[in-house]
Amino acid sequence: MLREAALSLAERRGLELVLISPNADPPVAKVMDYGRFRYEQQKREKEAKKKQKVIQVKEIRLSTFIDSHDLMVKAGAAMRFLGAGDKLKVSLRFKGRERGRTERGFEVVNRFAELIKDYGLPEKAPSFEGRSLTMVVAPVPQKKEKAAKPEIEPALSAEVEAEIKAIEAAALEPEEAAAEKDVTEKDAPKEPPKKKKAKGPSEEMDL
8 A cells, every 4th residue: 555545544544554664575554543552552561560570689798707696687688688589799808917818708608608598599609809709699489388278167176066065955955855844744644533422411401
């Protein structure tokens, strides 16, 4: 279709003529509502960004002669970062005469890696970057625990079952008492009717 004819068609429909593939031979264009097209495209891009996990790199700084308590505190912070899915950069800077005790720095970094091994594993082994000893730790993927399926009829505890039986027994007591009364009245022997005494002559004098 000629360009003028395509523009005329789009104008008659109240739409826009959008060039899709300008380098094709011949070029490809499409008649569409460009405003709606842009809106749906931006919406798809936002949804794609939401699904993307942005991994940040957090940094923990250690020292050559760090105290055990301070090392535990920094390990706790590192576990929170790794648990959130972020990477961790561990750096230890040698100051002054500490440059002659590099083996001590390796010991501290390896001990730190041992403390956080359940949450992250070294992605990059400890190595020197200038005057600092650095190590990169990647988070360990957390396994999702499957939720236990609820039972259709959960088992009742012994106490609950005893209470239910007591309630049922209390509800049946009036009915059982009435039934026992009926049975007792039916089974009891009937007394023979008493014979009326014949009136004597003394009893008929006052007539």
